[in-house]
Amino acid sequence: MRPVALVAAVALTVSACGGGGAAQDDNAPKAGATFTYAMTGLPTSLDPADYQGDPSRNIGFELGSSLFRWGTEDLDQQGCTTLANVNQLKGDLAESFERSEDGKTVKVKLREAKSAAGNTLTSNDVKWTIDRLIQLKVGTPNTLMQDVADWAADPIKVVDDRNFEILMDNPSAMDIAITTWAQFRILDSTEIKKHVTAEDPWGKAYVSKNASTFGPWTHQAEDFVSGDRLTLSKNPNYTGERGDVEKVVFIGVSDAASRAQLLSTGNASYAAGLQYEQYAQLRDNPEIDVQTCSSADRIPLVLNAKDPVLGKDDVRKAISLAIDRKSIVDAVYRGFNQPSEATVSNAYGLDLPNAAKYEYNADEAKKLLAAAGVSSLDITLHISPARPGPEAEQIAILLQNQLGKVGINVKIQTLASATEINTVFHDGNFQALLYLEPPAVADPYYSLFLYNSSKSKLNTFGYVNAELDEVITKVGTTSPGSERDTLVKKAGELLADHPGFIYLVDRQFVHAVRKGLTNYQHAPNGEMFVYTLKQG
Structure with missing residues (x-):
């Protein structure tokens, strides 16, 4: 177990959402500026090809950079009570899409977007990302492509910089829904290719330490301590809608009781993977919101x-x-x-x-x-x-x-x-x-x-x-x-x-979070999307 004193020291350098419990000086960021996310542990790699369970999942969804997302804002309680279905998808990096008459082709147009490195999103980034998942034989994405959505063996056809096609062997109701899974996040291939070698043609060494996406967050190399901590800051080039959180700090705390303690004292904004007894106790804390939402788990x-x-x-x-x-x-x-x-x-x-x-x-x-x-x-x-x-x-x-x-x-x-x-x-x-x-x-x-x-x-x-x-x-x-x-x-x-x-x-999906934030988007994968949260 990582000592609580050390975690608290890290957490006190930032402000936890909702306030309450943690002492803050006048020079500290305003409440909500930093969201401290206490989780069971951090992955040793940020590469979507290196899936390490819930920690990879939690961070991966927060990094965003997906082609499509679930349209939860149109549902009751933003999807908490009703799961979004595959007809309720909206473009994220995708601006629009159109299916062919036979259902075997999805034509996608990308919106204008830039990575934190300043590189413009193109169809080649999409093809390189999907080709990478295929060539590295990444488990869940390949199962989704081959067995669930029946994508073709070479599924991405580049038309021009902003237009591409997803090719399928057979039509599928799941054709674009699978891209909501975090391992499909689109990578900045222009930046990554600067770091590839003959021995490492897909830049695994670089991607393991660098998120390299077009999503709402970015980080410096020193902001990621493998297996221990990750600090995400706003991608200055991100133009999508976002809330009031300026930074997200993921900290690894293996003991559930310690995560619950950090949350209850205000030294964490959110605690993942608690025991049900702890969730029940936190319901009695007036500073904590214990949310329960529909889940297919x-x-x-x-x-x-x-x-x-x-x-x-x-x-x-x-x-x-x-x-x-x-x-x-x-x-x-x-x-x-x-x-x-x-x-x-x-x-x-x-x-x-x-x-x-x-x-x-x-x-x-x-x-x-x-x-x-x-x-x-x-x-x-x-x-x-x-x-x-x-x-x-x-x-x-x-x-x-x-x-x-x-x-x-x-x-x-x-x-x-x-x-x-x-x-x-x-x-x-x-x-x-x-x-x-x-x-x-x-x-x-x-x-x-x-x-x-x-x-x-x-x-x-x-x-x-x-x-x-x-x-x-x-x-x-x-x-x-x-x-x-x-x-x-x-x-x-x-x-x-x-x-x-x-x-x-x-x-159910159960979330224990400090009060003071709104605009939760309850996607059917059950993840937190901190970048959407607003104060109030």
């Missing part, structure tokens, strides 16, 4: 379909029926989050049919197990405090108790790190596993496809349902509306009848 129980017993539909249905989801949420989450009510997240706002909904019925679970020829069953459940979070052990113990009542004996095996639990999942080397599904793009198609489609690289648990695959494919090519909603509901029914992931908890 879910905690599933993953049963290996390749297992001769767990692969049976009736066994999987029985396990789902034996789980009292409400009691789990009531016991674990201190008034936050919701029990999963159906195979498709309620966050998507669909009136799902009863055939797609979960129920708790231990007696029916016993009958299904008996019909499947299972009188008793021993399974090992892998869990990790890194994913889904520190509540994993509590959930596992409750599952152990509930499943024990229907004759299923659960042995809990704890893996300490995110790397371990992810390796077990990706290798498919488990019977049962408690996981986290946080969609990079919050859309029903992406959520349905990501793990439950047999065509997905992330379906490591052997689940196959040809009819579901067909429906999911249709969802992916259909724009939001009644036709798409009908397809999603059908997919939900198929998942209930032939269970894939068994969802337990629908998580």
